[in-house]
Amino acid sequence: MKPLFIRMMYMWELVKSRTLAIMIAVMLPIISPLAFADAGTWSLDSASSSARLYQGSAANPDSASTGVARVTGNVKVDTNDLGNSVFDLSIYPADEQWGHALSPEGTLPAGYVPDPTDHTLLTFHSKRILRMRDGKLQVIGDLTLTRVERSMILMKAYAGPVYGDPVIHTETREVSFLFPDLSAVVSSDPLRPSNLQEKSELDVSGSAYIGYDDFPALRSAIQATNWPVVVRNKQCEMPSMVGEDYHGPTCTGTLIAATSRDNCHMPTVVGEEDYSGPICTPPSGNQTTIVLDLKMLRPTSSPEAEMASRKAASR
Numbered sequence: 001m002k003p004l005f006i007r008m009m010y011m012w013e014l015v016k017s018r019t020l021a022i023m024i025a026v027m028l029p030i031i032s033p034l035a036f037a038d039a040g041t042w043s044l045d046s047a048s049s050s051a052r053l054y055q056g057s058a059a060n061p062d063s064a065s066t067g068v069a070r071v072t073g074n075v076k077v078d079t080n081d082l083g084n085s086v087f088d089l090s091i092y093p094a095d096e097q098w099g100h101a102l103s104p105e106g107t108l109p110a111g112y113v114p115d116p117t118d119h120t121l122l123t124f125h126s127k128r129i130l131r132m133r134d135g136k137l138q139v140i141g142d143l144t145l146t147r148v149e150r151s152m153i154l155m156k157a158y159a160g161p162v163y164g165d166p167v168i169h170t171e172t173r174e175v176s177f178l179f180p181d182l183s184a185v186v187s188s189d190p191l192r193p194s195n196l197q198e199k200s201e202l203d204v205s206g207s208a209y210i211g212y213d214d215f216p217a218l219r220s221a222i223q224a225t226n227w228p229v230v231v232r233n234k235q236c237e238m239p240s241m242v243g244e245d246y247h248g249p250t251c252t253g254t255l256i257a258a259t260s261r262d263n264c265h266m267p268t269v270v271g272e273e274d275y276s277g278p279i280c281t282p283p284s285g286n287q288t289t290i291v292l293d294l295k296m297l298r299p300t301s302s303p304e305a306e307m308a309s310r311k312a313a314s315r
Contacts, residue, residue: 044075048295050257057285067227087126179206212286
């Protein structure tokens with residue numbers, strides 16, 4: 001009886017060991033892509049990133065396009081640990097020179113005197129990042145508006161405008177950006193991170209919806225600012241000959257973003273004398289929408305290449 005019992009125990013232990021071996025063999029292919037996939041850290045390509053600004057309502061947030069802007073800064077998305085991720089962004093008109101003074105974190109030097117072309121600057125510093133149930137990322141942080149005002153000094157002998165010292169006004173509010181496209185990067189599916197190894201860049205977009213009562217100065221500042229097109233690697237040359245039809249230097253580059261005029265249309269009848277341009281429908285609502293179009297790169301480039309990207313973004 002005893003040998004039979006021993007044989008039965010041996011068979012039981014053998015079955016358990018084989019079952020464990022089968023489970024390990026099945027689980028390893030599932031665990032390995034998650035544990036060893038180099039999802040890693042993604043950084044911002046400032047030269048190819050931009051922002052779109054809209055005014056509208058909660059029901060129709062993109063009622064009217066009010067401008068496009070350049071986006072620079074330091075964005076680090078760690079897909080293995082969201083606590084190590086950082087969004088430090090600077091948003092400003094493409095013809096203003098903030099990029100020469102801003103640090104990668106979006107801060108200005110102490111005592112900085114703005115360039116004569118600098119008027120409007122938005123900076124965003126993330127404080128926490130939450131992953132929603134559907135995989136989307138909610139990036140919560142402080143949005144700071146910097147507005148430069150210059151008073152005009154009246155002279156007895158007028159020879160053009162003379163401005164006084166710039167006065168800098170700043171206001172900060174907490175806002176949140178929602179990034180639906182990042183759900184493909186930070187996924188709860190253990191099989192998906194392995195696909196990231198094949199990618200060297202990602203295009204992601206995030207939106208923030210800001211009511212007028214939450215940030216009154218934001219809407220007026222955006223409306224009072226000129227937002228020209230965003231161009232990468234802009235190069236300008238003066239014409240060899242300047243005549244009566246001279247309209248400035250000739251510039252070339254790669255278009256990154258331009259303001260759309262979906263709320264404007266040409267009049268049905270255009271007269272030469274009374275024509276005053278396209279007819280635009282005023283936006284409905286007091287909500288401001290900021291859409292970030294970010295180009296994310298896997299940081300495999302050299303420090304020299306990253307510096308070249310920052311210089312291209314500041315042009």
